[in-house]
Structures are given as C-alpha cells and as structure tokens.
Amino acid sequence: MRLSAEWTTLADERILEYLRDNKSGTPTKMANHENIHFSRSYLSKRCKVLVDHGLIEDYGNAVFVLTDKGEAYLAGELNLNELDPDEEA
Template identity: 55%
Template sequence: MRHSGDWMTLVDDRVLEYIRENESGSPTQMKKEGPIHYSRQYVDKRCRKLADEGLLRHLGNGVYVLTDDGEAYLDGTLDTQNWVRLDENGGAAANGIRDAGEEQEG
C-alpha cells in the first residue's frame, strides 16, 4: 500500500509508474505514449513538483528519472506525508527522513 502525502494528486502515481516502467520520461512522452489523460502542461507541472519533493530527478530537456525515494514510494516503503521510511508491515522503519518543515532540494 502506498502512503501519499496531502500534496500529491491522482496523476502523480501514473507519472511515477510510467517513469519506473520506461526508466525515464518527459511530459510529452507520457502524454503521447502513456495512459495519462491530462494535458502535457499539467503533467509537466506535476513532474516539477515531484522533482522538488525528491521523488523524481530532472535530467534536463524535460526528461525525468525516478530517485531512490520515488522507488521507495512506489514500493510502499516511504510515507510522503510524514517523510518516514516504512517496513514491510507499514510501520515506521526509521526516523523521519526530513526535518519538520524542510523542503527537498532539487
């Protein structure tokens, strides 16, 4: 089970899944090839937000790859509301990975 933060939207999981499956991706590719039924502009906005939060890394030219945190989120071992790692049973496996109020550097 995934533990998404209040800041996440429905398209975020689709974007992360697409990039995991394809190893990288751009909003234009996702709109053309993926099962993402949102505008390219909205997908681009969400990719930038996911990168700001540390789930994606922007390589330039609109291309993104998944980070370790992005993989952990998709695997259900990262709670993106409280930024804590989770064990296989959904319990906290470690202290928060961010300090309260800290934003991820991009």
C-alpha cells in the same frame, strides 16, 4: 500500501509509474501514453512538484527519471507525508 500526501494527485502516481516502467520520460511522452489522461502542460507542472519532493530528478530538456525515494514510495516503503519540499533526494 502506498502512503500518499495531501499535495499528491492521481497524475503524480501515473508519472511515477511511467518512469518506473520506462526508466525515463518527458511530459510529452507521458501525455501520449494510453493510460495517462492528463495534458502535457499539467504533467510538466506535476513533475516540478515531484522534483521538489525528491521523488524524480530532472536530467534537463524535460527528461525525468525516478529517484530512490520515488522507487521506495512505489514499493510502499515511504510515507509522502514525511517529505518536505526541496528535501535532498
């Protein structure tokens, strides 16, 4: 079972799942995906939050990838309440 935190949103779940399934992605590609119903601009903001918490990494040019912490969360092995913003990935 995934243990989310107060700061997380449904968009965060979709971003992490998208990156797991596609290896990398941009907010534009995510917004165009049939199962993600959020705007590019909102996804971009949420990606920054996920980067700050070490769940995804920004490769530049708005390309994001899942980190080991992001994978651990998706596998139900990480409680997001234990993460601090800007914690090392």
